[in-house]
Amino acid sequence: MISRTKCIGAVEIGTSKVSVLIGELSQSRTLHIIGVGECQSRGVIKGAVVDFKAASEATTAALMAAEQNAGTHIDEVYLAQTGGHLEGFYNEAAVNVSAADNMVSELDIDTVCRLAKSKNLPEGRMVVHHLRRPYRLDGRIVPDPMHLVGQRLEAGYWTVHGPEGKIADNIHVIRSFSLNVTELILSSMAAGAILATPEDRQNGVLVIDVGAGTTDFVLYRDGSAQMTGVVPVGGGHLTNDISLGLRLTEGQAEKLKLRYGRGTIVTKDRSEKVWLNGDFAIGDRQFSRHGIEQITSARVWEIFEVVKKKLGPAFSPEKTAAGVILTGGTAKLPGIDEAAAKVLGVQARLGEAPGWVAENLRDPGFSGVLGLLQYGLSSRAETASAPRRKAAGWVGKLFAIA
Amino acid sequence: MSQLIVNPPPARTWRDIPQSVKPRVMTSEGKKRLALAIGNIVGAVLVLFAAVWGIYEVIGVWETNPTRITAAASGVPLKDISVRTDGVLDKAWVTRTFDIPKGATLMGLNLRQLQQSLLATGQVQSAVVTRKFPDLLVVTLQERSPVARVMALLGGVATPQALMVAKDGSVYSGFGYDPTMTDTLPFLDGVKLVHEGSGYSKIDGMEQVSDMLGAARSNTPGLYRTFRIVSLARFAVDGTIAVKSTEVDEITFGLREDFMRQLARLDYILEETRRQSPFAPLKAVNLAVGGNQVPVAFDIPVVTADGRAPHVSVKPSAPLPFGTALFSLPNRNSSSSKRDF
Numbered sequence: 001m002i003s004r005t006k007c008i009g010a011v012e013i014g015t016s017k018v019s020v021l022i023g024e025l026s027q028s029r030t031l032h033i034i035g036v037g038e039c040q041s042r043g044v045i046k047g048a049v050v051d052f053k054a055a056s057e058a059t060t061a062a063l064m065a066a067e068q069n070a071g072t073h074i075d076e077v078y079l080a081q082t083g084g085h086l087e088g089f090y091n092e093a094a095v096n097v098s099a100a101d102n103m104v105s106e107l108d109i110d111t112v113c114r115l116a117k118s119k120n121l122p123e124g125r126m127v128v129h130h131l132r133r134p135y136r137l138d139g140r141i142v143p144d145p146m147h148l149v150g151q152r153l154e155a156g157y158w159t160v161h162g163p164e165g166k167i168a169d170n171i172h173v174i175r176s177f178s179l180n181v182t183e184l185i186l187s188s189m190a191a192g193a194i195l196a197t198p199e200d201r202q203n204g205v206l207v208i209d210v211g212a213g214t215t216d217f218v219l220y221r222d223g224s225a226q227m228t229g230v231v232p233v234g235g236g237h238l239t240n241d242i243s244l245g246l247r248l249t250e251g252q253a254e255k256l257k258l259r260y261g262r263g264t265i266v267t268k269d270r271s272e273k274v275w276l277n278g279d280f281a282i283g284d285r286q287f288s289r290h291g292i293e294q295i296t297s298a299r300v301w302e303i304f305e306v307v308k309k310k311l312g313p314a315f316s317p318e319k320t321a322a323g324v325i326l327t328g329g330t331a332k333l334p335g336i337d338e339a340a341a342k343v344l345g346v347q348a349r350l351g352e353a354p355g356w357v358a359e360n361l362r363d364p365g366f367s368g369v370l371g372l373l374q375y376g377l378s379s380r381a382e383t384a385s386a387p388r389r390k391a392a393g394w395v396g397k398l399f400a401i402a
Numbered sequence: 403m404s405q406l407i408v409n410p411p412p413a414r415t416w417r418d419i420p421q422s423v424k425p426r427v428m429t430s431e432g433k434k435r436l437a438l439a440i441g442n443i444v445g446a447v448l449v450l451f452a453a454v455w456g457i458y459e460v461i462g463v464w465e466t467n468p469t470r471i472t473a474a475a476s477g478v479p480l481k482d483i484s485v486r487t488d489g490v491l492d493k494a495w496v497t498r499t500f501d502i503p504k505g506a507t508l509m510g511l512n513l514r515q516l517q518q519s520l521l522a523t524g525q526v527q528s529a530v531v532t533r534k535f536p537d538l539l540v541v542t543l544q545e546r547s548p549v550a551r552v553m554a555l556l557g558g559v560a561t562p563q564a565l566m567v568a569k570d571g572s573v574y575s576g577f578g579y580d581p582t583m584t585d586t587l588p589f590l591d592g593v594k595l596v597h598e599g600s601g602y603s604k605i606d607g608m609e610q611v612s613d614m615l616g617a618a619r620s621n622t623p624g625l626y627r628t629f630r631i632v633s634l635a636r637f638a639v640d641g642t643i644a645v646k647s648t649e650v651d652e653i654t655f656g657l658r659e660d661f662m663r664q665l666a667r668l669d670y671i672l673e674e675t676r677r678q679s680p681f682a683p684l685k686a687v688n689l690a691v692g693g694n695q696v697p698v699a700f701d702i703p704v705v706t707a708d709g710r711a712p713h714v715s716v717k718p719s720a721p722l723p724f725g726t727a728l729f730s731l732p733n734r735n736s737s738s739s740k741r742d743f
Contacts, residue, residue, distance in 0.1 A: 056427075056428075057429055060431050064431060081416075114412075117413065118412075118413075120413070121413050121414070126413070126414040126418065126419070127413050127414065128415075159413075161413075164419065168419045171416070171419055172421075172427070175421050175422070175423040175428075175432075176427060176428045176429050176432045177428070177435060178432045178433075178435040178436040179435075181421060184416045
C-alpha cells in the first residue's frame with residue numbers, strides 16, 4: 001500500500017504575530033511537526049483583519065517560512081479564529097425518548113441535537129462552533145445516551161458566532177496564498193485542547209489565552225467546553241498603558257513591559273528606579289519600578305476581572321477544581337498567575353505543552369497553533385466516525401416511519 | 403410538534419463562506435502557487451491521458467500480437483485461397499501447386515515454402531503469399547509473358563516438348579496460355595538449354611530477341627506472322643539474330659541499329675522483291691550490315707519479269723556469290739512510301 005501523508009498547516013493570525021506550524025499527518029493518524037514559521041503581524045487589530053493586503057503579506061511570509069522550514073508544501077490549513085466580534089450563547093433542547101421501551105435511539109439523539117442548534121442567529125452572523133455540553137438523560141449526565149434507557153433526553157450547545165464579513169476576511173487571507181481552510185477553530189478551544197488534560201476538563205478548568213490584542217478563554221466542566229469568550233484586551237494594552245503613563249514610545253514601553261512588567265506588585269520600595277536602556281546614553285531615563293508594576297498589574301487585574309464578569313454565574317471556584325491555565329504571549333509576564341488566582345479565586349498556573357512537543361515549541365506563544373493541530377485532528381476523527389452513525393440513523397428513520 | 407420544529411433550518415456556518423478569491427487579491431506568492439497547482443493539475447491530466455493512451459496502445463499491440471494471433475488462429479483451418487494475378491494462372495493451378503493437405507490450419511502453413519513452390523514454376527516472376535484472418539490465404543502473382551518457344555526433351559518423354567521463353571530468358575512450361583497465342587510464337591534455335599535446379603538456366607540474348615519480336619509484332623504484324631524460328635547461334639559471336647520466316651530462309655538482324663529501322667528495310671525489300679522479281683524469292687537478307695545497301699540472296703539469278711535485271715542496283719564491283727546482290731535502298735525523299743530506312 002502506498003503511504004499517503006498530508007501536510008496540515010496550523011495558522012494563527014494574531015495581533016502581534018502570525019504563527020504557522022506544519023504537521024505531517026500519516027495514514028496511521030500520527031502527527032509529526034515538521035515546520036514552523038513566524039512573522040510579525042500587520043493589518044490585524046484585536047484579532048480582526050483591518051488591512052487585507054498587509055495581513056495577506058504577513059501571513060504569506062509566515063506560511064512560506066514554515067514551508068521552507070518543512071521542505072514541503074501545505075495541503076490544507078487549520079485556522080485559528082479570534083476577535084472581540086465573536087459572541088456566544090447557550091441553547092438547550094429536550095425530547096421524550098420515542099421508543100416504547102424507552103431506549104434512546106439515534107433518531108432521538110439527532111432530534112435533540114438539531115433542536116438545540118436550531119436557534120436563529122442575528123442577521124449577518126454565522127456559526128463558528130457548536131460546542132455540545134454533556135447529554136442529560138432524566139437529569140443525569142451521560143457522555144453518550146445511545147441505547148440507554150430513560151424518558152427525557154436533553155442536549156445543550158454553546159454556539160459561538162461572529163459577523164460573516166470578519167470571518168470571511170480571515171479565511172480569505174489564507175486563500176490569498178492559494179490554500180483552503182478546512183477547519184476554523186476558536187483560539188481558546190485550540191489552546192484548551194493542548195493544555196487541559198481530560199482530567200482537568202472533567203474537574204473543571206478555565207483556560208485563558210492572553211494574546212497581544214485579545215484574551216480568549218474557555219471554561220471546561222464535566223469533560224466538555226461549557227463556555228467560551230473573547231475579551232478585546234491583551235498584552236498590547238499593557239504596552240499602551242505604559243506608553244501613556246510614562247510618556248514613552250510604543251517600542252520603549254514594550255521594552256519596559258518585557259523587562260519589568262508584572263501581574264502583581266512585588267516592589268515595596270517606591271523609590272526603586274530602573275533605567276530605560278541601561279546604556280547611560282542620551283535619552284536614557286529612569287522610571288519607578290513600582291510604577292511600572294502598578295500599571296501592568298492594574299491592566300492584568302482588569303483583564304481577569306472582565307473575564308470573570310463575562311463568565312458570570314457559569315464560573316464558580318468550587319466547580320473549577322483544576323484551576324486556571326494561562327497561556328499566550330502575555331502569559332510570560334511574571335506574576336500573572338498570581339493575579340489570575342487572586343481575581344478568580346482559584347489556583348492558576350502557566351500552561352505546559354505535552355511532553356511530545358519539541359523544546360522550541362514549548363513557548364506559550366505556540367500553544368494556540370499546537371492546539372489547532374490537536375483540536376482539528378480530534379474533531380476530524382469525530383467527523384470521520386459520524387457517517388456510520390448516520391447510516392444507522394437513516395435505517396432507524398426508515399423503520400420508525402414504517 | 404410541528405414539522406418546522408422537528409426539522410429546523412440549519413444555521414449558516416463558516417463553511418458556507420465561499421473560499422474562492424479573485425487572483426488579483428492574491429499575493430504574488432499565492433498567484434505563483436495557484437499557477438503551480440494549475441500546472442500540476444494540467445500535468446496530471448496529461449500524464450493520465452498519456453497513461454490511458456499508452457494502455458490503449460498496449461492493448462492494441464497485445465491484440466495484434468503475432469503470438470496471440472497464432473494462439474487464436476492456430477485452430478482455424480484454411481477455408482479458401484484468393485488469387486490475384488496479372489497473367490493467366492488461376493486459383494486451380496495455385497491450389498495444385500500448393501498441394502495443401504486438407505484440414506491444414508492457416509497458421510500451420512509455411513508461407514515461405516508456398517512462395518518458393520510458386521516461384522519454382524518459372525512462369526511466376528514474383529509471388530506474395532499472405533494470411534488473411536481468420537481463414538483465408540491471399541496469393542498475389544506477377545507472371546512472365548512468353549516471347550518465344552523452345553523445344554526441349556524433358557526427362558522421361560521421348561518427344562520434345564515446347565517450352566516458353568520469357569523476355570528475361572527464363573524457360574518454363576507455360577500453363578493456361580491461349581493456344582492461338584502460343585502457336586504464333588516463333589521457336590528459338592541455336593541455344594543450349596542448361597539444367598539448373600528443377601528448370602533451366604536463363605538464355606542470353608532474349609531481351610534483344612524480345613525487343614525485335616515486339617517491334618515486329620506491333621509495327622509489321624504481317625512480317626511477324628511469317629517468323630518461324632529465331633536463331634541465337636551467332637548472337638554470342640557477332641551479335642546477330644537470325645530469323646527464319648516463311649518467305650525468307652534467313653533474315654539477319656543486327657544489334658547496332660534500331661530494330662524498327664531494320665524491319666522497315668526488310669519490309670521494303672520484300673515488297674520490292676515481290677513486285678520486281680516474283681519468281682525469284684529471297685533466300686537471305688542481311689540487315690545487320692547497315693547503310694543503304696542490304697546484302698540479299700535469291701534462290702535463282704536475279705532477273706525481272708520482263709527478262710531484264712531488276713532496277714535495284716547490284717553492285718557490279720562486289721564479288722558476290724551466285725544469286726546474291728546488294729539491295730540499294732532509296733533516300734527517304736525519293737521513296738514513294740516516304741519510309742525512313
